[in-house]
Amino acid sequence: MTTTAKATVRTYRNYINGQWVEGSSKETFAVYDPATEEVIAQVASANARDVDQAAKAARAAFDSGPWAQTTAQDRGRVLFKLAERVRQNTPMLAELEARNSGKPIVEAEYDMADVATCFEYYGGLANKVTGSVNPVPANALSFTMREPIGVAGQIIPWNYPLLMAAWKLAPAIAAGCCCVLKPAEQTPLTAMELANWLEEVGLPPGVVNIINGVGEVTGAALVAHPGVDKIAFTGSAAVGKIIVKSAADTLKRVTLELGGKSPNVFFADADWEAAVDGALFGVFINQGEVCSAGSRILVEKKIYTKFVEAMAERAKRIKLGAPLERDTKMGPLVSKEQYDRVSSYLELGKKEAKTAIGGGRPKEFSKGYYVEPTIFYDVDNHARIAREEIFGPVASVIPFDGEGEAIRIANDTPYGLAGAVWTRDIYKAFRVVKSMRAGIIWVNHMQPTYVEAPWGGYKQSGFGRELGPWGMEEYLETKQVFVNLDETPIGWY
Numbered sequence: 001m002t003t004t005a006k007a008t009v010r011t012y013r014n015y016i017n018g019q020w021v022e023g024s025s026k027e028t029f030a031v032y033d034p035a036t037e038e039v040i041a042q043v044a045s046a047n048a049r050d051v052d053q054a055a056k057a058a059r060a061a062f063d064s065g066p067w068a069q070t071t072a073q074d075r076g077r078v079l080f081k082l083a084e085r086v087r088q089n090t091p092m093l094a095e096l097e098a099r100n101s102g103k104p105i106v107e108a109e110y111d112m113a114d115v116a117t118c119f120e121y122y123g124g125l126a127n128k129v130t131g132s133v134n135p136v137p138a139n140a141l142s143f144t145m146r147e148p149i150g151v152a153g154q155i156i157p158w159n160y161p162l163l164m165a166a167w168k169l170a171p172a173i174a175a176g177c178c179c180v181l182k183p184a185e186q187t188p189l190t191a192m193e194l195a196n197w198l199e200e201v202g203l204p205p206g207v208v209n210i211i212n213g214v215g216e217v218t219g220a221a222l223v224a225h226p227g228v229d230k231i232a233f234t235g236s237a238a239v240g241k242i243i244v245k246s247a248a249d250t251l252k253r254v255t256l257e258l259g260g261k262s263p264n265v266f267f268a269d270a271d272w273e274a275a276v277d278g279a280l281f282g283v284f285i286n287q288g289e290v291c292s293a294g295s296r297i298l299v300e301k302k303i304y305t306k307f308v309e310a311m312a313e314r315a316k317r318i319k320l321g322a323p324l325e326r327d328t329k330m331g332p333l334v335s336k337e338q339y340d341r342v343s344s345y346l347e348l349g350k351k352e353a354k355t356a357i358g359g360g361r362p363k364e365f366s367k368g369y370y371v372e373p374t375i376f377y378d379v380d381n382h383a384r385i386a387r388e389e390i391f392g393p394v395a396s397v398i399p400f401d402g403e404g405e406a407i408r409i410a411n412d413t414p415y416g417l418a419g420a421v422w423t424r425d426i427y428k429a430f431r432v433v434k435s436m437r438a439g440i441i442w443v444n445h446m447q448p449t450y451v452e453a454p455w456g457g458y459k460q461s462g463f464g465r466e467l468g469p470w471g472m473e474e475y476l477e478t479k480q481v482f483v484n485l486d487e488t489p490i491g492w493y
């Protein structure tokens, strides 16, 4: 009798042209449970030949398949059905997501609700896209048509695996595009489960292809492929820069949602309880593996010492645990690579600043990529832990004196994804909102994200917007049609 029953290792192939296919190299890569460090799946690697096959399938589906004849209503219905599958299968998907990414199951359940809502939103938006009639002279008519961009290559990260897939697939399908989606190699499993439903919800073969492999091979081949019209990417700024350079060769449209080092600014007059809570939520939710993490916590000098103490006191109570336990508030980081990366920042932080809490590996875990929620304080805004995205549960607390200094420090960063300001003074709140150079600003909150509202960055946090009608725009071209109503010849020559 075995006492340690190992979870079965699942195998996944790639989904190309409506078929499940092995990689042409027959190679697979391992996918891990970051809480146990065990292999939970083997996934077929897609090399450049497989990417070519997927891109050609998407191209053919776009250029000459039945997809081009579907109505906007039909595309909307596809998305409603996909949302329904996600809702019906939330327990399975949330468990798989938590197991593969390390995020707490309760958070994974919220993610699945957001996935379904995203499909529903774009299902509803599909037939709301309209053109315009343009005020040209009376002897002519000019109007615009909105047309799908074509084949979209979509490359997504590992922090919100299925949600990021939904943010990319939903507007593309609604717009009438065809897709080649590459999940992050660390967390491909929920996207592969989604692939199971693509045919039954009414997507013709080739409209959505999902391929797996490491970024440098599979992702790079997708970005370089001449049959792909657009790349939508969410990930690190370093890879965003590589993608822009590569996409330049074929002048693809590119949208990028990159990282950040977002300021969360606390004035002395903020609601105390809400502020301390909001500082922790802003930086520690999802293990801090959040592009909009409020990882620079700016605190007015008048409350600074007390605030740091209160944060540390409360952070001690954050329950680290197994992702599948319902009372877990923080799971392990996603991978060994990420654990090593964050750990090296913890060592750096101990040199660059003072440590209020954390700074290493929690003692109670012998396995799993856990790190302690960590708060560094007296951080100089030019320290590396205040400038570089860590993507883990690591806060850098920075004191400031007055509104002007708060704004100066908040904006002194190469990034511009998000920011938040906490105060009860409405005048001050909106002055700060106007001054902050970032794509998303919260007042007396941090992190809530709704599919109805735009998401994206200023500066080196990327370009383009996701969600809402803005997200749909990124998958549409504008065709201007000019109609001559005057039968007389031009008569120029």
Ligand code: ADP
Residues within 6 Å of the ligand: 155, 156, 157, 158, 182, 183, 184, 185, 213, 214, 215, 216, 218, 219, 220, 223, 234, 235, 236, 237, 239, 240, 242, 243
């Ligand atoms: P991280 O290093 O934190 O995993 P990345 O930005 O490297 O973040 O990864 C985000 C996504 O980008 C993943 O799907 C990854 O496979 C992909 N990726 C990484 N490098 C490249 C590349 N050179 N070209 C295209 N995609 C890439």
Ligand code: MG
Residues within 6 Å of the ligand: 215, 236, 239
């Ligand atoms: Mg990488």
